[in-house]
Amino acid sequence: MHVRRKLRRLGRATARLALGSAVMLALGACWPWSAPAGPTGAGGARLGDEGRFHYWLGAACDGVAEIEVELVERDGNDRRVLDTWRLAAQDDDGARLEHLTLDAVPEGFTEGNALRTDWSAADLIRIGIHSAESQRPEDGGRFYPHRPIRASVSVETFLADVDEHAGAWYVQDRGWFTEEEYRELADDEVYPFCAIPENS
Structure with a gap:
């Protein structure tokens, strides 16, 4: 960078x-940019090899049908989508997803269109995960099938401290965490994408 x-x-x-x-x-x-009230599905961001943007959903999610990533520019209260990256599962029942690196198609997915814009040119990265069907993990969580699960990362905030947190994950509105620390966030109403409690 x-x-x-x-x-x-x-x-x-x-x-x-x-x-x-x-x-x-x-x-x-x-x-x-305050965090919404109630339980939040949020993963973590990390700077990967050669400055690539890497996103962790917080846990492996089964039955993912579609992935949509938007690179957004902000001008005051106005927002403009600079580019959109779409991927679709090769199987009708979806595919497993836990980690996502921009411009690297994960196993089990097909790229709908390639990104033409460098992610660092955006002010905001919005990530949407659409499930193929309801998935209920053993811990009692639930992957909602009828609405996409979304998260956003402020690029400026992420880049401001990225050099000081090698090996950690940035969670929007929360800060930097190791994987072990992230798993303890459920007590603070932050959950992996596909493990939001059923009654939330």
């Missing part, structure tokens, strides 16, 4: 933070 690019992003982040603080003090508004 080029140092100049990271510095530009950090400069933009500082300016936006200052503006956001002023607006919050003036209007008593909530932070736009």
Whole structure:
């Protein structure tokens, strides 16, 4: 990752933070990137070999039918999708998925279209996982079949501290965790993609 690019992003982040603080003090508004209430399905991001974006769902998910990744640019309150990466399972019953690296098609999936945009050019990476059918893990969790499970990663926040957390995973709105620490997050209402409690 080029140092100049990271510095530009950090400069933009500082300016936006200052503006956001002023607006919050003036209007008593909530932070736009605050975590939603209730249990949240969230995985972790890591910088892989050659600067590739790597995402971990938090656990192996069976029956994944479709994967959709959007690279989003933010301009104030406006958002624009720069590029979309779509993958579909080769089997009607879906395929198992636990790790996803941008531009690397996971086993059991077919690429619908290739990414044309470098992920680091985006402000936000949105990841959507669609299941083929309901999956109920042994621990009592549930993989919802009728709605995609989504997560987002702020690129600026992720890159700001990535060099200081080798081997750890970045969870949006939560911070950096080892795999062992991540598994303890269920007590704090954060769950792997396919293990959200049935009654949540």
